Amino acid sequence: MPSPMVDDAREIKEENPFESMMSRFDRAAQLLDLDPDLYAVMRVPNRELKVYIPVRMDSGRIQVFEGFRVQHNFARGPAKGGIRYAPDVTLDEVRALAAWMTWKCAVVNVPFGGAKGGIVCDPQQMSQGELERLTRRYTAELIDIIGPEKDVPAPDMNTNEQTMAWVMDTYSMHARHTVTAIVTGKPVELGGSAGRREATGRGLLFVINEAIKRFKMTPPQTRVVVQGAGNVGGTAARLLYEAGYKVVAISDIHGGIYNPNGLNIPDALEYLRQTRSFEDYPEAEQVTNQELLELDCDVLAPCATENQITSHNADRLKCKVLAEGANGPTTAAADSILHEKGVFVIPDILANAGGVTVSYFEWVQDRMGYFWREDVVNQRLQEVMVASFNDVCRYAERHKVDTRTAAYMLAIDRVAYDTRMRGFYA
Missing domain, CATH: 3.40.50.720 (NAD(P)-binding Rossmann-like Domain)
Incomplete structure (x- = not known):
C-alpha cells in the first residue's frame, strides 16, 4: 500500500495544471504520430518572462510583486491570452494556461497563438489606486513583447474592463498614439466589442x-x-x-x-x-x-x-x-x-472558447475601425461554436477517441500544419 507521502506526491502532480495539459498533449501527439521535431518545438513555450514589479502602496511604502507573461506559440498569428491577479498564481499555472490558449484558438480556428499573464497579488486587499499603479508598471515591463501584431492581452481572473483600459492607455502613451487593438475585453466606449462580456x-x-x-x-x-x-x-x-x-x-x-x-x-x-x-x-x-x-x-x-x-x-x-x-x-x-x-x-478548449472568439472579433473591429451590432457578434459567435463542436465530434468519431482527445488532436494538427508549412528559420 502506498505511503501517505507517495499519495500526496501523486495528488500534487495530478493537480499541477501544466502536468495535466502536457499529458493530454502527449497522448494526442502520439495518436497523431506527430513528427518528433514538431513535437519538440510545440511542447515548449516560445518565451517566458518573469518580472519584479515595484509599486508604491497607499501607505507610501514600496512593495515588490512577482509577475509573469508566457507566450506559448506564434505559428498561427499573434499570441493571445488573459492576465490574472491572484495570490496563488504560479509560473506552472501560467505556462499551462498559455498552452491551453494555443489549443483553444486552434480548435475554433481563430488565427492566434496562445499566451497568458499573471501577477502574484491579492486584489481584494488592494485599493483601486494600487491596482492601477501595479497594472501600469506591469504593462511597462511587457512593452517590448506585447502589441497588436505580437501579443494581445485580455481580462482573466480578478481583472476586468478597467484593467484593460489601464493597459491600453499605458501602451498608447509609450506608442505616442492611441492603440485600441493592444488588448481585448475593453469597455465598448474605448473600442471594446458588443457582446464580449457575455x-x-x-x-x-x-x-x-x-x-x-x-x-x-x-x-x-x-x-x-x-x-x-x-x-x-x-x-x-x-x-x-x-x-x-x-x-x-x-x-x-x-x-x-x-x-x-x-x-x-x-x-x-x-x-x-x-x-x-x-x-x-x-x-x-x-x-x-x-x-x-x-x-x-x-x-x-x-x-x-x-x-x-x-x-x-x-x-x-x-x-x-x-x-x-x-x-x-x-x-x-x-x-x-x-x-x-x-x-x-x-472540453474546456472548446466549451469556453466563446471568449477568445469574440476577443478575436474585437481585435478585428479595432484594426479596421468599424464595429458590429451585438446581434451580428452573437450570430457569428454561434456559427463558430457550432462549427467547432461538429469538427471535434467528427474528429472523435473518425479517430475513435473521446472528445477531449479529439479536441487536442484537431488543435495540434492545425498548429503542426502551420508550423511545418512555415518551416524553421535558422
Whole structure:
C-alpha cells in the first residue's frame, strides 16, 4: 500500500495544471504520430518572462510583486491570452494556461497563438489606486513583447474592463498614439466589442445546445448544475435559464443552492449581488461546492477554477454531459474515469472558447475601425461554436477517441500544419 507521502506526491502532480495539459498533449501527439521535431518545438513555450514589479502602496511604502507573461506559440498569428491577479498564481499555472490558449484558438480556428499573464497579488486587499499603479508598471515591463501584431492581452481572473483600459492607455502613451487593438475585453466606449462580456457564457450555451441533441433532449427536459456565479457561470446560468433549461443548482466560492424543481436564476443572482452570498437563499437548500458537483443532473457546467473534478470524485458524478466553462476544471487523471462512465465531455478548449472568439472579433473591429451590432457578434459567435463542436465530434468519431482527445488532436494538427508549412528559420 502506498505511503501517505507517495499519495500526496501523486495528488500534487495530478493537480499541477501544466502536468495535466502536457499529458493530454502527449497522448494526442502520439495518436497523431506527430513528427518528433514538431513535437519538440510545440511542447515548449516560445518565451517566458518573469518580472519584479515595484509599486508604491497607499501607505507610501514600496512593495515588490512577482509577475509573469508566457507566450506559448506564434505559428498561427499573434499570441493571445488573459492576465490574472491572484495570490496563488504560479509560473506552472501560467505556462499551462498559455498552452491551453494555443489549443483553444486552434480548435475554433481563430488565427492566434496562445499566451497568458499573471501577477502574484491579492486584489481584494488592494485599493483601486494600487491596482492601477501595479497594472501600469506591469504593462511597462511587457512593452517590448506585447502589441497588436505580437501579443494581445485580455481580462482573466480578478481583472476586468478597467484593467484593460489601464493597459491600453499605458501602451498608447509609450506608442505616442492611441492603440485600441493592444488588448481585448475593453469597455465598448474605448473600442471594446458588443457582446464580449457575455461571450464565454454564451458560447457555453451554444455547445450545450448541440450536445443535448445527441441525447435527443430539449432544454425544458434538461437539468443543469452550474458551479460558479461569476462572469462565466452567472452569465451561462442566466442564458440557460432564458433558453428554457431547468437550472437546478448554482454556487459561488462559498457554497451553492439546489432546488430539484429548478431555480429562478435572475432572482438568485440578484440575491447574490445584494448579499454577496447564496447563504440563506429562501427558495433552495444549501449545498457545498463538492456536493454540487455530485448532484443528479443532465448537464454539469464547472465554471469556477481548475482541478474541481479529480480521480477522487470523478466516479461520483451523475451528469450525462460535462461542459467545462472553466479552464482546466478536470484533471487528466479523471479523464479515463469519465470516459468509462460514458460522460460526454465538452472540453474546456472548446466549451469556453466563446471568449477568445469574440476577443478575436474585437481585435478585428479595432484594426479596421468599424464595429458590429451585438446581434451580428452573437450570430457569428454561434456559427463558430457550432462549427467547432461538429469538427471535434467528427474528429472523435473518425479517430475513435473521446472528445477531449479529439479536441487536442484537431488543435495540434492545425498548429503542426502551420508550423511545418512555415518551416524553421535558422
